[in-house]
Amino acid sequence: MFVTLDLFSALVDSRAGAAPVLADLAPEAVDGALLYDEWDTRSKATQRDRTDWVPFAEHCRAALAATWSTHGWPTDDSVALTDRLLASLPDWPLWPDVADALPRLSATHRVGVLSNVDDDLLARTRVAPLVAEADRLTSQRLRAYKPAPALYRRAVGAGVDVHVPASARDTRGALEAGLLVVRVARPGHRVDPAGPRPAHVVTDLHDLPAVLESLDVEA
Known part of the structure; x- marks a missing residue:
């Protein structure tokens, strides 16, 4: 079988793994678990709604940029921030x-x-x-x-x-x-x-x- x-x-x-990393990446003090929930919800939404296939890492980046934008944080470094988030995967x-x-x-x-x-x-x-x-x-x-x-x-x-x-x-x-x-x-x-x-x-x-x-x- x-x-x-x-x-x-x-x-x-994944929440336990990503939450502290996201909190560390955020430009101001924030609850990492809540930030993870925001990012994860947006990541799932773009995976569901986008009709063309793109790498999973791009869904992660788009979700991070949207989450950062909601908080009024700069998004021009979203690629580098996403790379740092995904670099932490071995620790999740x-x-x-x-x-x-x-x-x-x-x-x-x-x-x-x-x-x-x-x-x-x-x-x-x-x-x-x-x-x-x-x-x-x-x-x-x-x-x-x-x-x-x-x-x-x-x-x-x-x-x-x-x-x-x-x-x-x-x-x-x-x-x-x-x-x-x-x-x-x-x-x-x-x-x-x-x-x-x-x-x-x-x-x-x-x-x-x-x-x-x-x-x-x-x-």
Whole structure:
């Protein structure tokens, strides 16, 4: 069974990783967690709304520039600021269960990543050593961004059987595209109340193999 997980919600605590960096980059004192929420919301919006494909790093830059502009801060150095933000990716922490649970899962299943990210950025993260390069289904490779149905259809075409999201948009997007979903509940993430609800939810990735086994039996 080919099982993919989202990078920035299911595997990496991106808020914990990016918030202090954004606070340090800001030209005045600000709550880094709130600044992250502003930036992340704008980044997700441009990934959803932009019709032409551009690198994930450009979505990050556009979101940072828009966030800075809202605060009345200069945006002419948005490229350099984004480079500094993304340079911190190796320090963004994994959720506590990932380092142990993912290798255990890989012993019995093909495990990959299905995520909005550029190849080189994923390679910087702490997830990279845990997932084979060939099984990193990035938006760069699939030429689409969540929550577009095209990304999920192309993932199925690449052999994905089950996807494990955490965020609202990924859970809804995968379900509406017809993927089999096992959601991992993470702090700060929820299910979209306007969308379908996943039939299978775990709170720890160590519990995922048992759910996958039950799905395999049902199939």
